Amino acid sequence: MRLKRKDLLGIEDLSCEELDTIISTAESFKEVSTRDIKKVPTLRGKTVINLFYEPSTRTRTSFEIAAKRMSADAVNISVSTSSVVKGETLKDTAKNLEAMNPDCIVIRHSCAGAPHLLARYLRCSVVNAGDGAHEHPTQALLDMLTVKEKKGTLKGLRIVIVGDIAHSRVARSNIIGFSRFGNEVRVVGPPTMIPPGIEELGCRVFTGMDDAIRDADVIMMLRIQLERQKAPLFPSVREYSRLYGLDTDRLSMAPRDVVILHPGPINRGVEISPEVADGPYSLILDQVTNGVAVRMAVFYLLLGGAREG
Amino acid sequence: MRLKRKDLLGIEDLSCEELDTIISTAESFKEVSTRDIKKVPTLRGKTVINLFYEPSTRTRTSFEIAAKRMSADAVNISVSTSSVVKGETLKDTAKNLEAMNPDCIVIRHSCAGAPHLLARYLRCSVVNAGDGAHEHPTQALLDMLTVKEKKGTLKGLRIVIVGDIAHSRVARSNIIGFSRFGNEVRVVGPPTMIPPGIEELGCRVFTGMDDAIRDADVIMMLRIQLERQKAPLFPSVREYSRLYGLDTDRLSMAPRDVVILHPGPINRGVEISPEVADGPYSLILDQVTNGVAVRMAVFYLLLGGAREG
Amino acid sequence: MRLKRKDLLGIEDLSCEELDTIISTAESFKEVSTRDIKKVPTLRGKTVINLFYEPSTRTRTSFEIAAKRMSADAVNISVSTSSVVKGETLKDTAKNLEAMNPDCIVIRHSCAGAPHLLARYLRCSVVNAGDGAHEHPTQALLDMLTVKEKKGTLKGLRIVIVGDIAHSRVARSNIIGFSRFGNEVRVVGPPTMIPPGIEELGCRVFTGMDDAIRDADVIMMLRIQLERQKAPLFPSVREYSRLYGLDTDRLSMAPRDVVILHPGPINRGVEISPEVADGPYSLILDQVTNGVAVRMAVFYLLLGGAREG
Numbered sequence: 001m002r003l004k005r006k007d008l009l010g011i012e013d014l015s016c017e018e019l020d021t022i023i024s025t026a027e028s029f030k031e032v033s034t035r036d037i038k039k040v041p042t043l044r045g046k047t048v049i050n051l052f053y054e055p056s057t058r059t060r061t062s063f064e065i066a067a068k069r070m071s072a073d074a075v076n077i078s079v080s081t082s083s084v085v086k087g088e089t090l091k092d093t094a095k096n097l098e099a100m101n102p103d104c105i106v107i108r109h110s111c112a113g114a115p116h117l118l119a120r121y122l123r124c125s126v127v128n129a130g131d132g133a134h135e136h137p138t139q140a141l142l143d144m145l146t147v148k149e150k151k152g153t154l155k156g157l158r159i160v161i162v163g164d165i166a167h168s169r170v171a172r173s174n175i176i177g178f179s180r181f182g183n184e185v186r187v188v189g190p191p192t193m194i195p196p197g198i199e200e201l202g203c204r205v206f207t208g209m210d211d212a213i214r215d216a217d218v219i220m221m222l223r224i225q226l227e228r229q230k231a232p233l234f235p236s237v238r239e240y241s242r243l244y245g246l247d248t249d250r251l252s253m254a255p256r257d258v259v260i261l262h263p264g265p266i267n268r269g270v271e272i273s274p275e276v277a278d279g280p281y282s283l284i285l286d287q288v289t290n291g292v293a294v295r296m297a298v299f300y301l302l303l304g305g306a307r308e309g
Numbered sequence: 310m311r312l313k314r315k316d317l318l319g320i321e322d323l324s325c326e327e328l329d330t331i332i333s334t335a336e337s338f339k340e341v342s343t344r345d346i347k348k349v350p351t352l353r354g355k356t357v358i359n360l361f362y363e364p365s366t367r368t369r370t371s372f373e374i375a376a377k378r379m380s381a382d383a384v385n386i387s388v389s390t391s392s393v394v395k396g397e398t399l400k401d402t403a404k405n406l407e408a409m410n411p412d413c414i415v416i417r418h419s420c421a422g423a424p425h426l427l428a429r430y431l432r433c434s435v436v437n438a439g440d441g442a443h444e445h446p447t448q449a450l451l452d453m454l455t456v457k458e459k460k461g462t463l464k465g466l467r468i469v470i471v472g473d474i475a476h477s478r479v480a481r482s483n484i485i486g487f488s489r490f491g492n493e494v495r496v497v498g499p500p501t502m503i504p505p506g507i508e509e510l511g512c513r514v515f516t517g518m519d520d521a522i523r524d525a526d527v528i529m530m531l532r533i534q535l536e537r538q539k540a541p542l543f544p545s546v547r548e549y550s551r552l553y554g555l556d557t558d559r560l561s562m563a564p565r566d567v568v569i570l571h572p573g574p575i576n577r578g579v580e581i582s583p584e585v586a587d588g589p590y591s592l593i594l595d596q597v598t599n600g601v602a603v604r605m606a607v608f609y610l611l612l613g614g615a616r617e618g
Numbered sequence: 619m620r621l622k623r624k625d626l627l628g629i630e631d632l633s634c635e636e637l638d639t640i641i642s643t644a645e646s647f648k649e650v651s652t653r654d655i656k657k658v659p660t661l662r663g664k665t666v667i668n669l670f671y672e673p674s675t676r677t678r679t680s681f682e683i684a685a686k687r688m689s690a691d692a693v694n695i696s697v698s699t700s701s702v703v704k705g706e707t708l709k710d711t712a713k714n715l716e717a718m719n720p721d722c723i724v725i726r727h728s729c730a731g732a733p734h735l736l737a738r739y740l741r742c743s744v745v746n747a748g749d750g751a752h753e754h755p756t757q758a759l760l761d762m763l764t765v766k767e768k769k770g771t772l773k774g775l776r777i778v779i780v781g782d783i784a785h786s787r788v789a790r791s792n793i794i795g796f797s798r799f800g801n802e803v804r805v806v807g808p809p810t811m812i813p814p815g816i817e818e819l820g821c822r823v824f825t826g827m828d829d830a831i832r833d834a835d836v837i838m839m840l841r842i843q844l845e846r847q848k849a850p851l852f853p854s855v856r857e858y859s860r861l862y863g864l865d866t867d868r869l870s871m872a873p874r875d876v877v878i879l880h881p882g883p884i885n886r887g888v889e890i891s892p893e894v895a896d897g898p899y900s901l902i903l904d905q906v907t908n909g910v911a912v913r914m915a916v917f918y919l920l921l922g923g924a925r926e927g
């Protein structure tokens with residue numbers, strides 16, 4: 001099996017069938033990481049370049065481990081230690097890397113659309129590992145896989161996403177993905193963090209968190225990225241936490257079988273209390289485990305599937 | 310063969326039998342690094358994460374090479390270029406990494422006890438690659454292997470450790486390890502660098518270096534870490550060097566068959582003179598070679614031994 | 619086949635026969651990078667250390683990919699994140715790395731002669747990946763391979779090198795290499811950038827670019843390294859560009875079958891116009907592709923050739 005596309009740039013581009021294919025392939029690869037020998041030879045001799053213009057332990061590590069478990073060679077390039085500071089354009093950097101015959105370039109960049117630019121210019125596969133406030137498709141895919149595992153379905157659910165919707169590529173990719181499967185996606189957050197027109201992506205805006213979670217199946221808490229805000233978007237962390245944080249008190253207002261997601265890294269005591277993050281409803285670590293499986297699936301479906309059947 | 314423990318956190322935890330097992334396993338792996346094809350397939354499909362919160366060329370490289378020579382996949386994470394700056398707790402970082410199903414996390418951290426914290430929370434193996442001024446067990450193991458090779462025994466020797474005993478995890482691990490085998494361990498250094506009660510670890514404090522080395526079998530010089538001292542612990546480098554440095558003059562007061570160790574990197578002309586560092590008694594480079602073998606043995610005994618018999 | 623030398627330090631040391639051997643071996647390895655499984659098992663179990671004292675995305679990545687496609691284990695050490703800041707000498711760092719039994723150390727250093735120092739002290743192979751303003755032999759080799767591919771020969775050509783000849787290790791290696799094969803090598807640049815006595819390397823100095831390129835077979839544009847100049851070597855970028863830049867107007871004065879090389883990264887609109895860099899005469903990306911092949915060949919001829927025949 002193989003996707004009929006060269007690149008994975010965003011959930012926006014993917015049909016339900018493609019989403020299903022990636023998620024079910026990831027389910028089958030999950031088992032590899034539990035084996036004694038956690039490796040399949042499928043992508044031996046393939047070269048994956050992780051080109052990260054923003055630092056990220058977990059995402060880069062997840063892609064690197066996924067590549068290695070598929071037996072591909074992984075090469076990491078991070079901007080701070082690289083010659084891209086010399087002022088070369090993104091396109092030139094990419095064309096140069098491509099000339100070394102990689103099979104896939106995984107790119108994270110602070111500018112929305114950077115992966116799309118690369119995809120247009122390069123013959124090799126491009127995977128978006130997060131572009132500005134635009135998309136983070138493998139995150140949404142791992143979130144969908146996690147929800148599917150626990151809920152048994154990806155349809156007809158009420159999904160509540162809480163936090164800085166305006167600046168979150170995770171929110172954006174998830175709104176598009178979950179709404180595509182006919183789920184009801186609700187977004188909640190301070191008015192300054194809800195972009196006008198967000199409903200067009202397929203979600204409903206709630207102003208109060210209690211209302212939104214009352215009959216929710218899934219609550220996805222977003223990280224408050226204090227370090228990215230130039231002008232403060234809310235009066236204080238304590239105020240934010242009181243109105244939009246998830247603690248056991250507030251969680252008690254949600255249904256008993258609700259599940260909690262968070263893309264990490266979490267700010268304990270800010271958007272989520274330690275009791276909730278570490279509690280029985282939390283799927284935060286399942287998400288991380290599923291991240292490796294989703295990325296193995298993406299590499300497989302972009303680079304290797306055709307040879308298998 | 311396999312250690313009956315999940316983690317390698319400190320020499321303190323290890324019995325003489327376990328120390329013997331690691332050292333003799335390392336002896337047998339040493340040969341692998343001299344082969345034309347320096348690789349055994351033993352740990353194929355295992356994932357080792359090197360999580361370094363302090364920079365270190367030699368230790369990280371040694372662990373990485375050891376993992377690769379065992380055919381494991383090695384993933385490096387160094388703090389300065391990673392998202393741990395975002396304020397995630399160590400425990401959360403570790404739980405997240407564990408969720409990617411590594412077999413072993415090698416951690417170096419400036420806080421004593423950090424590896425022990427991880428070991429308590431994680432199901433995967435944890436190896437301490439140096440925690441604050443506490444322990445550096447693989448260093449002590451490689452030192453013991455080096456001494457055993459040259460002296461033919463690990464018992465009944467007089468070992469002199471010279472320098473900043475108070476702030477040295479290398480000293481601490483070695484005092485515990487060598488004294489456990491019934492060697493006489495002596496420590497020497499400026500009074501400000503000898504912690505009160507150090508004798509309880511199993512060593513004798515000497516005030517003069519000449520006295521200590523007169524009948525020594527092994528002299529272990531410690532690095533003066535000028536860059537770590539906030540308040541100066543001795544009046545001047547020259548003064549330190551005169552009293553506690555090892556040059557050919559002072560070395561001539563030790564027995565003819567004495568051997569010299571140093572964990573590196575060395576400050577030539579400070580704690581050790583170039584003539585001594587590069588001289589026939591110096592085992593400094595043997596230590597580095599043995600470091601790779603010890604780490605291969607540790608990976609084998611923690612991750613792979615059981616499957617082999 | 620194997621080179622009768624341990625190290626690759628500079629073009630200066632290589633006979634025409636050796637240059638031919640490397641270039642033709644690289645030609646044969648080029649095909650590997652176009653395979654579905656881009657990997658040969660030749661150097662399995664070999665360890666290559668990339669020791670970079672200057673940052674470089676493309677060169678480090680090219681060496682790393684070359685090592686991995688030969689099935690060697692590649693270990694990267696970059697200075698900014700390493701303990702070499704602790705003041706260890708280059709020789710001590712190198713002796714310590716060697717004690718870990720690598721097969722090859724690839725070194726880039728800002729000091730001319732650093733690789734030669736290492737080569738003298740180490741038993742393992744040393745490859746110069748650029749030393750100060752001295753040599754960058756794999757760059758010259760990939761340039762020669764690129765010219766040979768397009769021109770069908772490496773003899774009797776007119777090669778024009780334009781830019782900061784005085785500070786360019788790329789220029790130096792290429793002047794020596796191309797002149798050795800009996801080509802006419804011409805250098806052009808501002809008088810401050812032409813070192814006195816450069817003719818002794820085997821080139822002719824031209825003051826005007828138009829004169830130099832009129833009957834050229836190859837034009838090699840050098841990068842203006844604005845970030846390296848302490849005192850300005852020319853009045854302004856615009857002035858430089860006007861006199862020594864290559865745009866379509868100036869290119870029209872060269873023969874129709876001229877080819878354009880640039881070691882990258884390019885400053886678009888400074889030493890080369892976008893139209894020329896991306897135009898049909900430009901071999902810039904071929905150079906990058908050939909870089910991987912040349913480095914595979916170098917690893918093969920230094921580390922592995924003997925075992926094959």
